[in-house]
Amino acid sequence: MIIIRYLGKSIKSYLSNYQEVPPCFEGNCPDCDHKLYRHGKYFRSAITKKKITWIPIYRFLCPACGKTFSLLPDFLLPYQIHASAILQRAWTLRFIKKISYAQIQSIISYDETGGISVKTIKRWERFWKQKENDLIDLLNRGLVELSSDSTILYMTKKLSDQQTFLYLLRKLWKILHPDRPYPICGFFPWINQLINKI
Structure with missing residues (x-):
């Protein structure tokens, strides 16, 4: 384990x-x-x-x-050889920037490390889709317990699942880590810790 x-x-x-x-x-x-x-x-x-x-x-x-x-x-996901920064980059390009698998491959793939296939990027997407709803539920529960802001759940109704996830993640981070800046360049390690609890 x-x-x-x-x-x-x-x-x-x-x-x-x-x-x-x-x-x-x-x-x-x-x-x-x-x-x-x-x-x-x-x-x-x-x-x-x-x-x-x-x-x-x-x-x-x-x-x-x-x-x-x-x-x-936490910068390594279980059973993944790529560091979380690469997975985060692929996730952002796919779900936020909405670009194709081939474009993602050309941006994040390097010959020095053997490259990254389109199949691998699709596998990462499937993995994310399996965890997405559970992560959103986990973040919602955390915010309901820790926050008195009643507009949070209303705001998320207007967003896609991925936008909802980022919105909730930032909100919960500010509550749990008020003195630390949100790690926009490295939020996947924190997600990795959360996934491990699901």
């Missing part, structure tokens, strides 16, 4: 902190709530614009139920 946490803003910062030393993680087992213990690591590739990097992913073991968990940095 996978646990997703903020472990650095980028692959570079992650490696500078955790290349040889595991993150200090004091979490409990998501299934039985017992303390987790370090249990080795494995390496996986992560693709940024023009570079493929092998990074360590640290594992943790629950001695009570015997399950192992991989601690994944």
Whole structure:
């Protein structure tokens, strides 16, 4: 199983902190709530614009139920080799800019990393569509619990699903992180954490 946490803003910062030393993680087992213990690591590739990097992913073991968990940095989505910045760029181009798969491919694909096929972009779109409604529901629930602004739900009726998602995401971010600017250039890592909770 996978646990997703903020472990650095980028692959570079992650490696500078955790290349040889595991993150200090004091979490409990998501299934039985017992303390987790370090249990080795494995390496996986992560693709940024023009570079493929092998990074360590640290594992943790629950001695009570015997399950192992991989601690994944939030800039990587489970089972995806491309960093979230690339996925966010593809999402924005497809759903906000409304451009074709072929145009997206020409914008985000680089020969240095083997390119990105149209099939892969379509697979990302299917993945997003599967999660979209659950994410919108999660954001709505969070805003209903934390906000007294009654116009939020009314405003979203006029928007597409993707516009609704961005609108709700910004609203919830401002409530949960009032002193931090909204990460417009990197909101996919936060989405990744939210998806992990669904």
